[in-house]
Amino acid sequence: xxxxxQSPSFLSASVGDRVTITCRASxxxxxxxxxxxxxxxxxxxxxxxxxSTLQRGVPSRFSGGGSGTEFTLTIISLQPEDVATYYCQQxxxxxxxxxxxx
Amino acid sequence: xxxxxxxxxxxxxxxxxxxxxCAASGFTFRSYGMNWVRQAxxxxxxxxxxxxxxxTTMYYADSVKGRFTISRDIAKSxxxxxxxxxxxxxxxxxxxxxxxMGTFYDPLTGYYKGAYFDYWGQGTLVTVSS
Numbered sequence: 001x002x003x004x005x006q007s008p009s010f011l012s013a014s015v016g017d018r019v020t021i022t023c024r025a026s027x028x029x030x031x032x033x034x035x036x037x038x039x040x041x042x043x044x045x046x047x048x049x050x051x052s053t054l055q056r057g058v059p060s061r062f063s064g065g066g067s068g069t070e071f072t073l074t075i076i077s078l079q080p081e082d083v084a085t086y087y088c089q090q091x092x093x094x095x096x097x098x099x100x101x102x
Numbered sequence: 103x104x105x106x107x108x109x110x111x112x113x114x115x116x117x118x119x120x121x122x123x124c125a126a127s128g129f130t131f132r133s134y135g136m137n138w139v140r141q142a143x144x145x146x147x148x149x150x151x152x153x154x155x156x157x158t159t160m161y162y163a164d165s166v167k168g169r170f171t172i173s174r175d176i177a178k179s180x181x182x183x184x185x186x187x188x189x190x191x192x193x194x195x196x197x198x199x200x201x202x203m204g205t206f207y208d209p210l211t212g213y214y215k216g217a218y219f220d221y222w223g224q225g226t227l228v229t230v231s232s
Binding site: 001002027029030032034036038043044045046049050055085087089090091092093094095096 | 146220
């Protein structure tokens with residue numbers, strides 16, 4: 001089974017900062033990876049699929065990259081509404097990265 | 103508007119059974135694969151099960167294989183999860199989730215392709231406790 005790890009597990013940054021979350025797969029998975037955002041008490045929301053395709057309606061400050069075993073989710077200018085936990089997924093999910101505002 | 107509404111959660115004793123339902127609307131149900139994803143209190147997301155659009159292909163997480171069964175009724179636009187031999191570690195919010203383009207396992211590569219979940223229900227809580 002493929003295992004996903006995420007780093008960091010917690011991130012605190014200022015409004016306007018560029019933040020990057022990394023997801024690593026235990027074996028190569030080409031570009032078959034998605035990213036989700038989950039706010040407290042809410043269902044997750046699909047942000048990125050196929051590693052770099054922005055889901056319809058998602059702000060362009062979110063971007064995804066990578067292939068094989070290493071992937072990134074970048075928020076180019078962090079906004080207060082981006083406070084959430086972010087998960088990568090290859091059917092199974094990574095452990096999550098909690099993002100807070102400093 | 104796509105809507106997924108789960109029901110059937112509740113309190114059940116260890117070893118007991120429960121059936122979750124998900125009523126889908128706002129899209130052509132027969133055209134999409136569907137999933138169940140769960141989240142234990144304060145924990146991360148765990149994919150549970152997938153069923154293809156035609157209902158012929160199912161996948162299960164190792165943690166539920168042999169105990170849970172996923173099914174769908176195209177005529178009723180409904181998804182189900184039959185849960186048997188429930189354990190305390192099955193306690194979670196269970197989400198009904200639409201699959202954007204269908205998921206399939208490629209045995210040549212050893213990984214799944216296309217598992218992208220675009221619409222989620224609000225979830226139903228299952229508590230397994232005596």
